[in-house]
Structures are given as C-alpha cells and as structure tokens.
Amino acid sequence: MTIDTVQAAPDATDPGRGVWGSFVGGRWLAPEGSDLFDVFEPSTGQRLAQVVVADADLVDLAVTDARRAYDDVWRHLTPRERGALLRQVAARIRDNAEELGELEAREVGKPMRDALRFDVSFSSAGFDYYAGLADTLHGDLIDQGPIEARVTYEPYGVVAAILPFNWPPIHFTKKLAPALAAGNTAVIKPGEQAPLSVLRLVEIANEVLPPGVINAVTGPLSGPALSAHPTVERITFTGATATGRAVLKSAAENLTYATMELGGKNALIVLDDADMDVAVDVAIEGMFYNQGEACTSTARILVHRSRYDEFTEKFSAAAESLVVGDALDGATDIGAMVDLAHQQKVLAYLQTALDEGAEIVAQGTVPTDPKLADGYWVPPTVLSGVEPHMTVGQEEIFGPIACLMVFDTDDEAIEIANGTAYGLTAALITPDHFRASRLSERLEAGMVFINNYMRRAFLGSPFGGVKGSGFGRENSLDTLHEFVRAKNIRFPSGHAEIPTWPPRD
Missing domain, CATH: 3.40.605.10 (Aldehyde Dehydrogenase; Chain A, domain 1)
Incomplete structure (x- = not known):
C-alpha cells in the first residue's frame, strides 16, 4: 500500500x-x-x-x-x-x-x-x-x-x-x-x-x-x-x-x-381547538427549516376538518412568503437542494403526488439571478388532497414539500400519524394540556413536540x-x-x- x-x-x-x-x-x-x-x-x-x-x-x-x-x-x-x-x-x-x-x-x-x-x-x-x-x-x-x-x-x-x-x-x-x-x-x-x-x-x-x-x-x-x-x-x-x-x-x-x-415521515397534528397562529408558525418551522432536508421534517400536516380551510389559507401564505435564495445571502430562508440528484428526486416525488391526485395549493418562487440559474432549486410547495396511502404520504421526501391531510376525530389522527414505517417525531397543536398528554402517549414516535417545533434546543434531551x-x-x-x-x-x-x-x- x-x-x-x-x-x-x-x-x-x-x-x-x-x-x-x-x-x-x-x-x-x-x-x-x-x-x-x-x-x-x-x-x-x-x-x-x-x-x-x-x-x-x-x-x-x-x-x-x-x-x-x-x-x-x-x-x-x-x-x-x-x-x-x-x-x-x-x-x-x-x-x-x-x-x-x-x-x-x-x-x-x-x-x-x-x-x-x-x-x-x-x-x-x-x-x-x-x-x-x-x-x-x-x-x-x-x-x-x-x-x-x-x-x-x-x-x-x-x-x-x-x-x-x-x-x-x-x-x-x-x-x-x-x-x-x-x-x-x-x-x-x-x-x-x-x-x-x-x-x-x-x-x-x-x-x-x-x-x-x-x-x-x-x-x-x-x-x-x-x-x-x-x-x-x-x-x-x-x-x-x-x-x-x-x-x-x-x-x-x-x-x-x-x-x-x-429516516422519518413525521406528523404534525392540528387539533380542532388549536391556536391557528401557533399552528402555522410551528408548521412553517417544522416543515421548511433546513429546506426540508431533515429526518425531523413535519412532512405530513394533519388538520381537523373544521379548521382545514383556515389553516390551508394561512399556511399557504406563509409558505409563499419564504425567501428562496443563495445560501450566503442573509435574507435567505430556504436554500437549494444539496445536489442535482437530490433535486431531481424531490421533484419526482412532487410529480408522483400530482399523478396520484394531490393538488398544489401554494408554491414559492426560485431565484431569478442569472448567477444562480444552475442552482438545485425546489420551491417551498404545499400539497392539498394528500391521502395517507399515497406515495408522498408514506415515503420520506427530504425536501420542501408539505403534505396536508384532513381528519375528523382524534382516533383517526393517531391512526394516520402511526400509519407509516417510521417513528421519529410527532407534534400536537392544542391548548389542552391533558389532551396533548393523552394523545402523545399513543403516538409511535421517539420525540413528541407540543405547541412548538424547536429543534434548536435538543442538546441535553434524548434524540432518537x-x-x-x-x-x-x-x-x-x-x-x-x-x-x-x-x-x-x-x-x-x-x-x-x-x-x-x-x-x-
């Protein structure tokens, strides 16, 4: 040698x-x-x-x-x-x-x-x-x-x-x-x-x-x-x-x-009594932080039917306001995918979702600067009409594509949340502490977030x-x-x- x-x-x-x-x-x-x-x-x-x-x-x-x-x-x-x-x-x-x-x-x-x-x-x-x-x-x-x-x-x-x-x-x-x-x-x-x-x-x-x-x-x-x-x-x-x-x-x-x-295919559950401003803020961070290239990404957002339209409207507006751009620009919220192969993989998932019946209800914009024309961009995207059995409802996308799902009861929300091969994180949005405690015990996840999705403070508590x-x-x-x-x-x-x-x- x-x-x-x-x-x-x-x-x-x-x-x-x-x-x-x-x-x-x-x-x-x-x-x-x-x-x-x-x-x-x-x-x-x-x-x-x-x-x-x-x-x-x-x-x-x-x-x-x-x-x-x-x-x-x-x-x-x-x-x-x-x-x-x-x-x-x-x-x-x-x-x-x-x-x-x-x-x-x-x-x-x-x-x-x-x-x-x-x-x-x-x-x-x-x-x-x-x-x-x-x-x-x-x-x-x-x-x-x-x-x-x-x-x-x-x-x-x-x-x-x-x-x-x-x-x-x-x-x-x-x-x-x-x-x-x-x-x-x-x-x-x-x-x-x-x-x-x-x-x-x-x-x-x-x-x-x-x-x-x-x-x-x-x-x-x-x-x-x-x-x-x-x-x-x-x-x-x-x-x-x-x-x-x-x-x-x-x-x-x-x-x-x-x-x-x-990996993870994590669920964020917005219950019927949720504070909608809290729900949107948590969902934006949970879904789009780090371009969605995170095993902890809340790629599935489950919303109670009675609040679905309200959440979709506010969340879509917040997603479209995110700044996509150069990683070295201080104004950038979302950067590019890590390489060309990963960009193409994420875009293929998006096309599969559309082919299976999902609908784009919101989408951000990518940079127009000619210097960034060859960047590996995927705009922040919100899909509605996602069903649990769909490919994007089961497989990890690892990109900025949010999948909105609807549920009618707490039992149905837990069933959907637990209905994948993964079990990394889950999140609940509700002001009812006792309800959150009961539901968190039923979630098959190593970590459960209540009314937050702050991943920037994990040090000192077990992650897995x-x-x-x-x-x-x-x-x-x-x-x-x-x-x-x-x-x-x-x-x-x-x-x-x-x-x-x-x-x-």
Whole structure:
C-alpha cells in the first residue's frame, strides 16, 4: 500500500484550492493514484472542491491508527483530562465559527445564518456539554451477601461514525463528543455531498487532541469498509433507513454494536381547538427549516376538518412568503437542494403526488439571478388532497414539500400519524394540556413536540426514534452510556461465608 500526502484547503475562502484528502494520524492522506469526487455548491451548481476516494487500505490505516491512539494515549487519560481537551476543542470551534458556517452553507446550500446560529453553535456547545459529563460515568458496588459486585464502565475502543449531508457540524459533534468523552477514539466518514466542514472540524480538533484520536476517511468506499472492519467495536450511523439496514448487515458479521438514527415521515397534528397562529408558525418551522432536508421534517400536516380551510389559507401564505435564495445571502430562508440528484428526486416525488391526485395549493418562487440559474432549486410547495396511502404520504421526501391531510376525530389522527414505517417525531397543536398528554402517549414516535417545533434546543434531551426510524439515543446523558459497556467484577465481601459446591457436610 502506498499513501500520498495531500494538501487540503485551509479555510472556506477558497475550498477548491488543492485536493481534500482523508485525515489520518494528524495528516492529510490519499491512496496513490486515487480517484476524486466532486463537491458542488448547491446555490450555483458549480464545482466547489474535489475530495479523494479513500480505499479499504486507507480505511484500515485510519482504524489501526485510532486503535493505537486508544491503546497508547486516550484510554490512559482520566475522564477529567479528556473533558479538559474537549473543552479546548469547543473553544477552537468557536474561534473558527465564521469559516465553518460559510463552508457548510456553501457545500450544503442552507442559509449561512442558520449554519452559524444553529449548526456551528451546537457543535461547540456539544463538546462543552460532554466535556462536563466526562467524569460522571461512575461505577457501582452491589452487595450480594458473600459476594460484592463492582460494576465499572469501559469504552469500546474504536468507534466508526458514518454521517449524512444535512447537518454536518451537528452530526460531527453528537457522535464524536460523547464517544470521546466516554474514552473511545473514532474514525468518521462524512457524506459525499458535503464533507468539507466535517473535514475542517477534524483538522481543528486535531490541533488539540493527540494524533489518531479522531481520524476521517472520505468517499463512497469508506462507509462499507468501516462498518465491516473487525477492529471497529462500535458504529454510530445517521442516514436513510435503507442504508442503515445495509450497515447493520455488514456490522452483523463481526457482531458490532450499532446506533441507528434513520429516516422519518413525521406528523404534525392540528387539533380542532388549536391556536391557528401557533399552528402555522410551528408548521412553517417544522416543515421548511433546513429546506426540508431533515429526518425531523413535519412532512405530513394533519388538520381537523373544521379548521382545514383556515389553516390551508394561512399556511399557504406563509409558505409563499419564504425567501428562496443563495445560501450566503442573509435574507435567505430556504436554500437549494444539496445536489442535482437530490433535486431531481424531490421533484419526482412532487410529480408522483400530482399523478396520484394531490393538488398544489401554494408554491414559492426560485431565484431569478442569472448567477444562480444552475442552482438545485425546489420551491417551498404545499400539497392539498394528500391521502395517507399515497406515495408522498408514506415515503420520506427530504425536501420542501408539505403534505396536508384532513381528519375528523382524534382516533383517526393517531391512526394516520402511526400509519407509516417510521417513528421519529410527532407534534400536537392544542391548548389542552391533558389532551396533548393523552394523545402523545399513543403516538409511535421517539420525540413528541407540543405547541412548538424547536429543534434548536435538543442538546441535553434524548434524540432518537422507533420502528423504521432506528434505535439508540443521541444528544443526552443517555448517549454517553451508549459508548461504554458495563463490566461486572465480583469478589468476596468478607462478611459472609461463600457457599461451596458441591455442598460440604
């Protein structure tokens, strides 16, 4: 195996300068003669950068280096020492926030305003949060008569983190910060559509952490190689449900434990007593934030028949007022889809909905600036007449297309909401707290929002779904325990005789 050193672009001002490689052992590396893949700027459709395709040998090198860092350095640090280093990572992220926000906006297409206020802010806050939890993994001592059981928590070793494209700094942090706080090292694989901000975060973290504690591998070959690697002892994955199944099948060969944060087809239920202004505000954020490229998107909006016309009118007006534009423009509310293939997929779902009988009742406008003519635009769109059995009533669109449905009773609303393969989030709009509590217990979802859809405050509470939306929890104290395993150490207590076997007379 021959590995070349490559030069990566150092900041967001010119990400196309040079070639971005994988980051292993504190160096930018690429297989000799490796293929490259292009990263495009969604707002313009122009190539933004090129990144190397890591092969199985480079993935093996990254995993081996992470294991070396675990054995030689990271596992020997005290939790407080690890926490201190994670706090330094958080500070370095804040120092580079503008660069990271611009880089993410340019590669993902999301408004830079949102990238800075939410994604990058969450990234630094997440490292601070888990730095504070690093020394909370206390064991226990259990008195079992003649035996005392000492319970300790040990890290797995090397964690593989496989990321999607839609919130790169957030996914980077919510996977790596708890894994590192618990004592693991990690190899991270960013999504091909938007790997640059993750790679820059890895570089920034390596300014603080010992080499090899965080490595990054790039390209479509690295995900399967990571999930099948025998030295990887823990996998944390976020992405489409079908891809998650493939990762699990690969991991099963080595009995590798995994957390799966998968897709969603989430329902927002507007009950007959809802405050309509609250309902519209919540639905706009729930549906269109991050261009609808979110597993938490409220793609199905269920409205009581008695309020359907009123909601449709107000929601449609609000949707059409959203500003679609360049990710770097401070006035932009909705950016472009992440790449051409995804744009075409979303538009195909829209056509399928029309073919199956749905109707467009509102649609925003896309930019007319010639510089943005080749951007991957999908205008915010509101569909009426969507039935639960339709394709867009069952499958995840992952774009700015809202599907309005009507219901007559609470029981019918719950049946429709639960009637998909997914179970990530759900939302209820009603001033009746007791009604909301009763209904939330019946919703098959890992998270339920009542009269809000504020995704910008998840840190500290468990994030995750049920059914086809996956298993495991992120963003909370529960997550820290996902990255350790309990060990039971048993010894004589000294205050009672241990029975012998066979029994003695």
